[in-house]
Amino acid sequence: xxxxxxxxxxxxxxxxxxxxxxxxxxxxxxxxxxxxxxxxxxxxxxxxxxxxxxxxxxxxxxxxxxxxxxxxxxxxxxxxxxxxxxxxxxxxxxxxxxxxxxxxxxxxxxxxxxxxxxxxxxxxxxxxxxxxxxxxxxxxxxxxxxxxxxxxxxxxxxxxxxxxxxxxxxxxxxxxxxxxxxxxxxxxxxxxxxxxxxxxxxxxxxxxxxxxxxxxxxxxxxxxxxxxxxxxxxxxxxxxxxxxxxxxxxxxxxxxxxxxxxxxxxxxxxxxxxxxxxxxxxxxxx
Numbered sequence: 391x392x393x394x395x396x397x398x399x400x401x402x403x404x405x406x407x408x409x410x411x412x413x414x415x416x417x418x419x420x421x422x423x424x425x426x427x428x429x430x431x432x433x434x435x436x437x438x439x440x441x442x443x444x445x446x447x448x449x450x451x452x453x454x455x456x457x458x459x460x461x462x463x464x465x466x467x468x469x470x471x472x473x474x475x476x477x478x479x480x481x482x483x484x485x486x487x488x489x490x491x492x493x494x495x496x497x498x499x500x501x502x503x504x505x506x507x508x509x510x511x512x513x514x515x516x517x518x519x520x521x522x523x524x525x526x527x528x529x530x531x532x533x534x535x536x537x538x539x540x541x542x543x544x545x546x547x548x549x550x551x552x553x554x555x556x557x558x559x560x561x562x563x564x565x566x567x568x569x570x571x572x573x574x575x576x577x578x579x580x581x582x583x584x585x586x587x588x589x590x591x592x593x594x595x596x597x598x599x600x601x602x603x604x605x606x607x608x609x610x611x612x613x614x615x616x617x618x619x620x621x622x623x624x625x626x627x628x629x630x631x632x633x634x635x636x637x638x639x640x641x642x643x644x645x646x647x648x649x650x651x652x653x654x655x656x657x658x659x660x661x662x663x664x665x666x667x668x669x670x671x672x673x674x675x676x
Contacts, residue, residue, distance in 0.1 A: 405666075406665040406666075409664060409665040409666075410446050410447070410665065413443075413446075413447075413448045413588070413589075413664060414446065414447040414448065415447055415448075415449070416448060416449065416587075416588045416589075417448075417449045417450075417451060417550070417582075417585050417586070417587040417588065418443065418448055418449070418450050418451070418587060418588065418589045418590075418591060418664070419450075419451045419452075419453065419578050419581055419582035419585065419587045419589070419590050419591070419646075420440065420450055420451070420452050420453070420578075420591045420593065420660065421453050421454075421455070421574055421575055421578035421590070421591065421592045421593060422436065422452050422453070422454045422455070422499065422593055422654075423454065423455030423456075423457070423574055423575075423592075423593060423594070423654070424455075424593060424594050424595040424654050424655070425595050425654060425655045426593050426654030426655065427454070427455070427456070427495075428458065429655075432654070432655065432657075433502070434502070435657060435658060436593070436654065436660065437499070437502040437503050437505075437506055438506045439658055439660045439661050440452065440503060440506075440508065440555065440660065441503055441506035441507055441508035441555075442661070443660070443664070444508045444553075444555055445507070445508070448664075449550040450555055451546055451550070451555070451556050451558065451581065451582075451585065451587070452499060452503075452510075452555060452556065452557045452558065453558045453560060453574055453577050453578035453581060454492070454495055454496060454499055454557065454558070454559065454560075454574060455560075455574035455575075456491055456492045456495045456574075457478065459491050459495060460478070460484075460487060460488050460491045460492070463487050463490075463491050464484060464487050467483070467487065469483055469484055469487065471484075474530040474532065475528075475530060476629060476630045476632065476633055477526075477530075477532050477535055477573060477633075478532070478535065478571065479530075479531075479532050479533055479535075480532060480533040480534040480535050480571045481533045481534070482533075482534065484533070484534075485533070485534040485569060485570075485571060488561070488571045489514075489561050489569060489571075492514075492559045492560070492561060493512075493514060493559055493561075495559070496512035496513070496514070496557050496558070496559040497512045499512065499557045500512040500555075500557045503555050503557070508555050509553055509554045509555065510554060510555040510556075510557055511549055511554045511555070511556055511557065512557045512559065513545070513556065513557070513558060513559070514558070514559040514560075514561045514562075515538075515558065515559070515560060515561050515562035515563070515572065515577070516561060516562070516563050516569070517545065518542070518544065518545030519542050519545075520541065520542060520543070520545055520546070520558070520562075521538055521540070521541055521542075521560075521561075521562035521563070521572070521577070521580075522538070522539055522540040522541075522542075522562060522563065522564065523536030523537060523538050523539060523562035523563070523564045523570045523572060524536060524537060524539050524564050524565060524570075525537075525564065525565075525568075525570065526570075534568065534569065534570050534571055535570060535571050535572075535573075536562055536564055536570025536571065536572050537572075537576075538562060538572060538576065538577060538580045541580050541581055541583075541584035542584075543581065543584045543585050546558075546581070546585060547585070558577070558581065560572040560573070560574045560577035560578075562577075573633060573637075575592060575633055575634050575637045576633065576637045578590060578592065578637070579637035579638065579640050579641040579646075579649070580640075582641050582646045582649075583640070583641055583644035583645050583646055586645050586646075587646050587647075588646070588647045588648070589646070589647065589648055589649070589650065589664070590638065590641045590646050590648075590649040590650065591649075591650050591652055591660060591663065592634055592637075592638065592649070592650065592651050592652065593652055593653075593654030593659065593660075594634065594651055594652065594653065594654060595653070595654065595655060596631075596651075596653060597609050597653045597656075597670075597671065598610065598611075598651050598652070598653065598670075598671040598672030599613070599618075599621065599626075599627060599631070599635065599651060599672040601626060609672065610672050611669075611672065611673065612672065612673040612674075612675070613672070613673075613674060614674070614675060614676070615638075615639045615642055615643055615674060615675070615676050618635050618638065618639050618674050619636075619639060621635070622635060622636065634651060635651070635674070637649075638650075638651065638674040639674060642674055642675050642676040643676055647675070648673055648674070648675045649673070649674045649675075650663055650669075650671050650672065650673050650674070651671050651672045651674075652670055652671035653670065653671060656670065659671070
């Protein structure tokens with residue numbers, strides 16, 4: 391490394407100091423999904439960034455998805471994946487596959503964080519009475535798809551206090567001993583609210599909210615919750631983006647300072663968002 395390169399890196403670290411000071415000791419909930427979970431180089435970078443957060447005194451909590459992996463295993467077992475309004479229709483065989491696959495993904499993420507030097511614990515909503523859910527109601531019968539009715543974050547606070555990064559699998563118990571599949575975005579929002587997190591980060595496969603989905607330059611850098619809901623009503627936010635935006639709105643209206651939709655395909659997107667002036671993605675605040 392030449393001297394100039396070393397000075398540039400030192401300057402970058404120095405400029406991050408005010409942000410490190412600002413976030414120190416605070417909780418950031420990260421919904422980890424999309425390409426960042428599939429591409430091996432992206433996966434390694436994301437887990438390294440989360441580990442770095444822990445080592446500069448931030449308390450990250452990871453809530454993960456796993457839709458492509460669930461679909462792949464379902465197909466191997468002769469179960470055809472089915473979706474309605476962006477949610478997986480989850481019958482009993484699909485629920486068994488979902489719980490198995492998500493549980494293994496959570497353990498793999500925790501192991502990856504450990505490799506980067508951050509002690510981590512994988513757990514599901516069943517552990518420590520973390521989550522409680524009921525069947526999601528609507529015009530569609532999604533089967534064993536649930537809606538969180540209660541979060542008891544004591545186990546997450548205990549793990550964070552002891553220096554661990556909690557990695558949460560969005561599975562929750564409900565009435566009559568049923569187990570429910572919870573949309574990971576919605577689970578992350580509920581957990582962020584229960585923890586009083588300062589930030590909810592959703593890692594997705596798009597740059598953020600676009601006014602025109604065909605124009606990458608139409609990215610909306612920030613907006614208020616009411617504005618976000620108007621974008622949904624006007625059809626600008628549509629399809630799979632609706633639950634992501636709605637969960638951000640719900641989070642900021644229930645105690646989370648800011649929610650951010652971030653492109654997980656971009657290298658070190660988490661660090662860019664938390665430790666630079668310009669940040670990235672779309673920020674929603676109350």
